[in-house]
Amino acid sequence: MPFELQPLPYAEDALEPYIDAQTMRIHHDFHHGGYVNNLNKALESYPDLQNRSIDDLIRNLHTLPEGVRTAVRNQGGGHFNHSIFWSIVAPNAGGEPTGAIATVINDVFGNFENFKTQFNDAGAKHFGSGFVWLVRTANNKFEIISQPNQDCPWSDGHYPILCNDVWEHAYYLTYQNRRPEYLKQWWNTVSWDAVNQRYATATR
Numbered sequence: 696m697p698f699e700l701q702p703l704p705y706a707e708d709a710l711e712p713y714i715d716a717q718t719m720r721i722h723h724d725f726h727h728g729g730y731v732n733n734l735n736k737a738l739e740s741y742p743d744l745q746n747r748s749i750d751d752l753i754r755n756l757h758t759l760p761e762g763v764r765t766a767v768r769n770q771g772g773g774h775f776n777h778s779i780f781w782s783i784v785a786p787n788a789g790g791e792p793t794g795a796i797a798t799v800i801n802d803v804f805g806n807f808e809n810f811k812t813q814f815n816d817a818g819a820k821h822f823g824s825g826f827v828w829l830v831r832t833a834n835n836k837f838e839i840i841s842q843p844n845q846d847c848p849w850s851d852g853h854y855p856i857l858c859n860d861v862w863e864h865a866y867y868l869t870y871q872n873r874r875p876e877y878l879k880q881w882w883n884t885v886s887w888d889a890v891n892q893r894y895a896t897a898t899r
């Protein structure tokens with residue numbers, strides 16, 4: 696199988712009380728795991744694509760054969776987006792941004808509170824399933840955007856620095872219909888060290 700589900704880099708209950716252990720287990724093992732399995736199935740008759748990285752497939756989505764493009768967009772996007780999502784949260788994290796990303800947030804959005812408000816609004820107002828992102832756009836601006844389902848801004852050349860998953864599977868067991876509450880609490884899990892690493896790659 697060309698693509699594999701990597702284990703979570705922390706224990707299932709590591710993000711409690713903000714994200715409960717059962718949500719983490721189901722979200723990682725079955726939702727993310729399902730995207731990986733379905734991506735592998737979709738690529739069975741495309742051996743050339745099996746050797747390419749997920750980053751490459753998502754970035755070059757529009758060049759893929761039409762017969763597999765939608766599957767890579769949905770299942771590959773699910774794999775790519777969730778891999779980013781797990782990597783930018785951590786136990787004993789949260790708090791004020793640090794390092795270079797703190798400067799960007801202050802310069803572009805005024806301050807961290809404004810940035811969080813805009814990001815949370817984008818997530819709360821996003822209709823249905825999807826992700827909210829902080830990206831470095833293809834023309835080198837920093838913007839908050841939301842996209843449906845497993846679509847990824849990287850397919851449009853916008854480098855994903857930070858994202859939150861607003862699918863109900865990400866929060867329903869603890870927060871039920873209260874997506875804004877989930878969005879607010881989720882900041883307690885954001886690892887600014889990890890975000891700064893992505894920022895460094897985004898601006899390389």
Ligand SMILES: [Fe+2]
Nearest residue numbers: 726860862865
């Ligand atoms: Fe998800």
